[in-house]
Amino acid sequence: MSGWPRSVERGHPLERRVPGAPQRLVYGAAREVEIHPDREALVDAAAEHVVALARAAVAARGRFTIALAGGGTPRPVYERLAHPTFACRIDWSRARIFFGDERCVPPDHPESNYRMVREALLDRVPIDPANVHRIAGEDDPEKAARDYEQTLREQLDGSFDLVLLGMGDDGHTASLFPGSPALDEARRWVLPTESTRPHPMWRITLTPVVIDAAAAVTFLVAGASKAERLREVLEGGAGAESLPAARIRPTDGALRWMVDADAASQLRRRP
Ligand code: 6PG
Secondary structure (H helix, E strand, C coil): CCCCCCCCCCCCHHHHCCCCCCEEEECCCCEEEEEECCHHHHHHHHHHHHHHHHHHHHHHHCCEEEEECCCCCCHHHHHHHHCHHHHCCCCHHHEEEEECEEECCCCCCCCCHHHHHHHHCHHHCCCCHHHECCCCCCCCHHHHHHHHHHHHHHHCCCCCCEEEECCCCCCCECCECCCCHHHHCCCCCEEEEEECCCCCEEEEEECHHHHCCCCEEEEEECCHHHHHHHHHHHHCCCCHHHCHHHHCCCCCCEEEEEEEHHHHCCCCCCC
8 A cells, every 4th residue: 555644554545546546435416525535636627626616616707716825735735826827727817815704813923824824825826916805804803894895895796706715623614613692603704703812813704595506615634633624524423514614515615525534534424
């Protein structure tokens, strides 16, 4: 067996896979899981996925609206999209960049999702800054949330073409944390939330209301530390329903999980 991480114990169906093409699992309606042999393959596939959706949206509606995830997993995807072999395949004049969440810090703060995206992608592609809509993490949280919601309602035709999301090992996504009242919000698209990660701080997050309205929602999950939670989210278990990532259910849009073999190593579903 070569190419599969040690976390795929002997006898697991993934073990017999020849590294290369992803394995696919389907969990119910429009909920597809792509399992990639390693993080590198996941990054490449995720970049291809964004290019494909961008090109389809531009062909259909003349523009592409995307909400980007923060955290560490998507950064190499953004860097891949900035690479000439990918960047030349997106018409950046038609792209409209938004954020799924933001920490309440200034835009040049090391913990700012905007700063991460700017360094990994925005500074390296020909996008008009007027088409990049960051969340004002430096403002009062409630004001920042209301202002961003106003921006979304002005800029979107009601929904995103694509929302990229990550998942924490506690099952949070965007800045929707377990027990957060924002999980039960039925009207607002953007809310301030309190988090303890990476330390106690306020954050601003999209709510499930606007995420579930998207034409496509794609989770990017990698690493063995996510394996147990990913199994709970996808295959159920005590308390699974309370996990924020499990609460994301696109109304009509496609829900896709793009994961690496480490993160998938505890899935019981057989491909
Ligand atoms: C953030 C993200 C957050 C992230 C998860 C997973 O602002 O940190 O929006 O929801 O996606 O914490 O982070 P990793 O990809 O770094 O594991």
